[in-house]
Amino acid sequence: MELLRPDSAEAAAAALGNGSVALAGGTELVPLLRDGIVRAEKLVELRDVVPRGVDGTRIGAGTTLAELEVDPDIPQALREACSLAASPQLRSMSTLGGNLLQATRCWYWRLNFPCYLHGGDTCHAKAGQHREHAIFGNERCASAHPSDPAAALLALGARLRTTSREFSLVDLYRLPTDEERNVTALEPGEVILELDVPRPEASVYLKAMERRKWSFAIVGVAAARFADSIRLGLAGVAPIPWALSSVADLEQATPLLGTAYKVQIARALVRRAVEAVSAPAGA
Numbered sequence: 602m603e604l605l606r607p608d609s610a611e612a613a614a615a616a617l618g619n620g621s622v623a624l625a626g627g628t629e630l631v632p633l634l635r636d637g638i639v640r641a642e643k644l645v646e647l648r649d650v651v652p653r654g655v656d657g658t659r660i661g662a663g664t665t666l667a668e669l670e671v672d673p674d675i676p677q678a679l680r681e682a683c684s685l686a687a688s689p690q691l692r693s694m695s696t697l698g699g700n701l702l703q704a705t706r707c708w709y710w711r712l713n714f715p716c717y718l719h720g721g722d723t724c725h726a727k728a729g730q731h732r733e734h735a736i737f738g739n740e741r742c743a744s745a746h747p748s749d750p751a752a753a754l755l756a757l758g759a760r761l762r763t764t765s766r767e768f769s770l771v772d773l774y775r776l777p778t779d780e781e782r783n784v785t786a787l788e789p790g791e792v793i794l795e796l797d798v799p800r801p802e803a804s805v806y807l808k809a810m811e812r813r814k815w816s817f818a819i820v821g822v823a824a825a826r827f828a829d830s831i832r833l834g835l836a837g838v839a840p841i842p843w844a845l846s847s848v849a850d851l852e853q854a855t856p857l858l859g860t861a862y863k864v865q866i867a868r869a870l871v872r873r874a875v876e877a878v879s880a881p882a883g884a
């Protein structure tokens with residue numbers, strides 16, 4: 602396999618596609634290459650060409666989760682989401698851009714079962730083991746999106762700038778369909794450069810997990826208050842980061858037999874998150 606080191610983001614984008622894949626921290630990509638789930642002839646290294654660091658409301662996609670978890674200038678929800686993700690070693694390698702594009706943790710998918718998301722016509726998890734799977738958007742694929750930062754950025758109303766366009770984070774994700782199984786809408790030759798993350802009056806990220814550290818979200822809930830409105834973004838509940846407008850939306854959940862418990866957890870976390878960001882009475 603060849604490693605390309607382009608000298609600009611545009612050159613990196615031009616080198617992608619046709620068997621070439623972007624490499625940032627490699628914490629997600631390298632295991633997928635090793636297991637034969639992703640195939641690549643060339644890796645295009647992004648480290649020197651994608652912005653890194655925080656400048657006002659702009660965050661470079663090459664910034665690591667470890668850098669973000671200690672940055673006092675970013676919204677609390679994003680800081681907390683980064684600090685609760687993975688392990689310190691992984692966070693020191695993991696970039697924000699790579700985190701948003703990480704694949705599902707569904708074990709059937711990772712074991713290369715020919716499931717719906719891999720292009721087949723069956724969701725093996727629905728009939729099999731699915732305790733960690735979805736309670737929303739699970740008609741075809743019941744996977745649960747693993748990114749904590751994506752849930753925070755959804756609640757914060759973040760926008761992305763890539764080598765070819767600017768768009769809302771909400772439009773980065775889509776539920777898989779018969780025509781398109783990929784849950785992200787990035788074009789093959791497109792590199793995420795930076796994010797614009799509005800500053801809320803208050804924000805928080807709460808995460809229920811199997812262990813207190815180094816565990817993916819069973820349910821993650823981000824809440825952000827802008828003036829009188831509170832926005833919610835959830836991790837671990839649908840194949841993509843999932844927006845709710847209030848706790849009442851949880852009545853629309855479509856849990857599987859093994860994921861019904863997540864609705865109760867989501868209800869408790871959403872209530873707690875909303876309370877945490879609500880303006881004090883009389884303020």
Ligand SMILES: Cc1cc2nc3c(=O)[nH]c(=O)nc-3n(C[C@H](O)[C@H](O)[C@H](O)COP(=O)(O)OP(=O)(O)OC[C@H]3O[C@@H](n4cnc5c(N)ncnc54)[C@H](O)[C@@H]3O)c2cc1C
Nearest residue numbers: 625626627628629630686687695696698699700748749793
């Ligand atoms: C054991 C383990 C536990 C974890 N726990 C959590 C957790 O609790 N919460 C959580 O949120 N995450 C968790 N993660 C995921 C981890 O945060 C991601 O692996 C990491 O953020 C990916 O970033 P990276 O820079 O290493 O990406 P890479 O592995 O380099 O790339 C990932 C994907 O993104 C693409 N890519 C990367 N950057 C760009 C860019 N700028 N533009 C276009 N494409 C790009 C790559 O081509 C690849 O497809 C865990 C991972 C592991 C291995």
Ligand code: SF4
Nearest residue numbers: 707716724742743744
């Ligand atoms: S949940 Fe999605 S990724 Fe997992 S087996 Fe079903 S279709 Fe495949």
